[in-house]
Amino acid sequence: MLRWGGGGTTRCVRRATDMRRRRGRGRSGRVLVVGAVLVLGWVGLGYRLFQVQALDAETYAAQGLDQRLRREELPADRGTIYDRDGVELAMTIDAVTITANPTQIEDPAVTAAALAGVLGIDAVALRQRLSGDGQFVYVARGVAKELGERAIAVVEQRNLTGITFGTEPQRVYPAGSLAAQLIGFVRSDETQQGLEGLEFAFDAALTGTPGSQVVERDQFGIPIPQGELIVEPAVSGDDIVLTIDRSIQFAAEEALAAALDRTGAVGGTVIVLDVDSGEVLAMATAPGFDPNDRRGVPAELFRNRSITDLYEPGSTLKVVTIAAALDQGVVSPATTFEVPPRFLVHDKTYTDVERTRSEEMSVAEIVAKSSNIGTIMVQDLLGNPTLHEYLLRFGLGSATGTGLPGEAAGTLHPLATWCDTTCGPSTAIGYRVDVTPLQMAAVFATVANDGVWVEPHVVKETIDAEGNRSTSDRVERPVMSTHTAETMRRLLQGVVEIGTGYRAAVDGYTVGGKTGTTEKLIPGVGYSATDRIASFIGIAPIDRPEIVVAVVLDSPHGEITGENGATAKLEFGGVSAAPVFAEVVEAALHQLGVPPDGG
Amino acid sequence: MTASTQPTALRPLLRQTGAGRSVAPAHGRLRPWVAFVAIVVLAFFGLTYGRISLDRSGFMLETLDEQIAAEQAHHFELRVEVAELRNPERISQAATDLGMVFPGRRVDLSVTPMGAEELDPEYRWAQLRALLGAQP
Numbered sequence: 001m002l003r004w005g006g007g008g009t010t011r012c013v014r015r016a017t018d019m020r021r022r023r024g025r026g027r028s029g030r031v032l033v034v035g036a037v038l039v040l041g042w043v044g045l046g047y048r049l050f051q052v053q054a055l056d057a058e059t060y061a062a063q064g065l066d067q068r069l070r071r072e073e074l075p076a077d078r079g080t081i082y083d084r085d086g087v088e089l090a091m092t093i094d095a096v097t098i099t100a101n102p103t104q105i106e107d108p109a110v111t112a113a114a115l116a117g118v119l120g121i122d123a124v125a126l127r128q129r130l131s132g133d134g135q136f137v138y139v140a141r142g143v144a145k146e147l148g149e150r151a152i153a154v155v156e157q158r159n160l161t162g163i164t165f166g167t168e169p170q171r172v173y174p175a176g177s178l179a180a181q182l183i184g185f186v187r188s189d190e191t192q193q194g195l196e197g198l199e200f201a202f203d204a205a206l207t208g209t210p211g212s213q214v215v216e217r218d219q220f221g222i223p224i225p226q227g228e229l230i231v232e233p234a235v236s237g238d239d240i241v242l243t244i245d246r247s248i249q250f251a252a253e254e255a256l257a258a259a260l261d262r263t264g265a266v267g268g269t270v271i272v273l274d275v276d277s278g279e280v281l282a283m284a285t286a287p288g289f290d291p292n293d294r295r296g297v298p299a300e301l302f303r304n305r306s307i308t309d310l311y312e313p314g315s316t317l318k319v320v321t322i323a324a325a326l327d328q329g330v331v332s333p334a335t336t337f338e339v340p341p342r343f344l345v346h347d348k349t350y351t352d353v354e355r356t357r358s359e360e361m362s363v364a365e366i367v368a369k370s371s372n373i374g375t376i377m378v379q380d381l382l383g384n385p386t387l388h389e390y391l392l393r394f395g396l397g398s399a400t401g402t403g404l405p406g407e408a409a410g411t412l413h414p415l416a417t418w419c420d421t422t423c424g425p426s427t428a429i430g431y432r433v434d435v436t437p438l439q440m441a442a443v444f445a446t447v448a449n450d451g452v453w454v455e456p457h458v459v460k461e462t463i464d465a466e467g468n469r470s471t472s473d474r475v476e477r478p479v480m481s482t483h484t485a486e487t488m489r490r491l492l493q494g495v496v497e498i499g500t501g502y503r504a505a506v507d508g509y510t511v512g513g514k515t516g517t518t519e520k521l522i523p524g525v526g527y528s529a530t531d532r533i534a535s536f537i538g539i540a541p542i543d544r545p546e547i548v549v550a551v552v553l554d555s556p557h558g559e560i561t562g563e564n565g566a567t568a569k570l571e572f573g574g575v576s577a578a579p580v581f582a583e584v585v586e587a588a589l590h591q592l593g594v595p596p597d598g599g
Numbered sequence: 600m601t602a603s604t605q606p607t608a609l610r611p612l613l614r615q616t617g618a619g620r621s622v623a624p625a626h627g628r629l630r631p632w633v634a635f636v637a638i639v640v641l642a643f644f645g646l647t648y649g650r651i652s653l654d655r656s657g658f659m660l661e662t663l664d665e666q667i668a669a670e671q672a673h674h675f676e677l678r679v680e681v682a683e684l685r686n687p688e689r690i691s692q693a694a695t696d697l698g699m700v701f702p703g704r705r706v707d708l709s710v711t712p713m714g715a716e717e718l719d720p721e722y723r724w725a726q727l728r729a730l731l732g733a734q735p
Binding site: 087088089091092093094145172174175176177178223224225226246247249250254 | 653654655656657658660661672675676678679682683685686687688691
């Protein structure tokens with residue numbers, strides 16, 4: 001209440017009231033504006049909130065989820081390869097991989113020296129790699145876990161920069177060089193693609209099917225518990241169980257390596273077949289290699305000579321000629337021939353080794369002494385069509401069906417192309433026909449198996465990811481009568497007991513077999529004047545056959561001196577290959593638990 | 600603002616209920632609210648605890664998965680080691696180092712099973728000779 005007095009006072013009061021009114025009006029106007037702005041703001045926020053939370057909620061939720069969700073591939077474990085006893089011959093483990101970013105490395109020399117010392121690698125070469133301009137180099141791959149942990153400790157201790165540790169699958173072959181050509185190997189990278197041998201042939205089955213997972217991860221890549229997780233599991237590759245017996249394989253490889261040392265042969269192969277089942281118990285090739293470390297190994301050593309190398313079988317093929325003649329009733333073991341020292345057919349003269357005069361020989365003797373001319377005389381009675389028919393029945397000219405990569409079918413010329421002159425005689429004694437050692441082993445297995453040819457195979461069974469086992473069907477076909485096969489076994493026994501194969505005799509067991517020596521055919525050049533293919537293929541024990549062992553040596557040279565002072569050339573199968581047969585048979589029969597038969 | 604408005608709002612209620620009963624009825628009216636708030640708070644903490652437990656279980660599962668993977672990797676390494684130890688080449692070398700050799704002379708003892716026909720070596724040789732005809 002103002003008490004100023006007079007009209008002046010009243011005017012002042014009015015003026016003050018007006019001012020208050022005006023001020024009040026102005027204030028309320030600002031309040032309205034602010035209120036309106038706030039309301040609009042809230043409305044805007046509300047609208048935006050409604051838009052985000054209701055209208056576009058799914059879109060934003062999906063965007064957010066996309067930022068957290070990651071699709072990752074789950075690699076399938078590659079299957080394991082086992083021997084017949086379930087021991088691992090090839091398997092995959094996680095190995096440490098060490099990589100580097102050279103641009104982040106402060107001192108390449110120090111880093112290289114530190115890592116090379118731990119990993120046992122060349123420090124100079126590593127320093128060169130680490131000094132490059134690139135952003136990625138491998139320091140080491142396939143490092144063992146313990147070694148990797150030591151390398152990590154060194155990196156942390158010395159505070160080395162630019163070094164990254166990770167894991168990647170590594171294929172390992174615990175048996176080293178054992179059956180290396182048969183098993184093969186895979187690429188060294190994470191694809192683990194099979195490159196050679198069974199690893200290549202069964203790559204699809206071993207590889208399996210990769211899976212995938214969608215997982216919700218935080219900004220550090222750590223999975224969010226209770227977050228999104230969709231897993232499509234990988235299906236592991238099939239495991240493969242081989243027919244190979246580790247001990248017999250080792251014995252075969254040892255005997256073969258010793259033979260190469262003894263004879264100077266450039267290569268060789270030994271096959272051990274189970275007579276009844278056709279299972280390959282051993283398939284050795286020399287020289288060998290270690291699939292765990294293939295650096296510097298020439299590609300030539302990767303070849304599985306048992307199935308890829310073709311050769312003319314020579315005298316070992318006489319088994320087919322004589323068996324055909326016996327089976328057809330053309331001759332009997334006692335049928336005799338007057339066998340001349342030289343035999344001219346058209347323009348080609350056939351001879352027998354170390355025989356200078358005519359001799360009356362029975363069929364049994366022809367086999368025991370490996371007479372070329374005697375066999376040609378038997379073939380003359382048999383005829384070309386029948387011989388060709390039996391060669392086909394024994395599986396020559398077609399792959400055996402092992403499914404191994406690079407298996408050669410061999411060469412058996414169609415009968416229509418056979419000439420009337422030397423084609424029959426030459427084929428009868430093992431020329432003009434190209435075979436693999438495995439094909440010839442199957443021929444002898446037919447004789448051992450009472451005349452039934454059984455498909456040789458190296459895979460016993462496959463086991464899928466769920467543990468289901470599957471085996472391939474047995475393939476067999478009759479080739480000759482049981483009686484003929486039995487007679488042939490007696491004739492082959494004679495080869496070892498009184499013939500050219502006496503060095504194949506095995507203490508305690510009665511065995512039979514056939515020697516073979518052929519001039520080495522060099523493609524595009526012709527027959528070698530110096531090199532021979534020496535072979536011996538036999539059956540043990542001969543009374544109750546269990547195994548067939550085939551030994552083929554490529555270009556053995558030199559001579560050996562016997563106990564009586566006589567020398568013998570190692571180029572002959574009976575001299576160089578037969579002793580290998582004896583060694584392998586003895587080891588194999590012991591391993592299989594076959595009792596001695598007093599032979 | 601809530602603190603100042605609440606007594607104002609309660610005042611008419613107090614007037615209506617009378618002086619002697621002015622406190623107890625208010626408590627009675629508040630009780631459901633307090634209970635509701637308590638339930639909400641408990642539910643909140645319960646849910647939070649549940650979520651934390653689930654997350655903790657998730658982390659534990661994650662750790663277990665990692666342990667399983669590590670054990671499996673170790674298992675594979677041991678399998679490789681066993682296979683390496685069973686390598687015939689290693690065993691052969693170890694046997695050689697121990698001085699083990701193949702016997703120079705082997706003696707086989709064979710026992711003819713009961714009821715089995717004994718195979719006479721002379722008989723077998725005679726068979727072979729007959730097969731070979733005139734051969735010695």
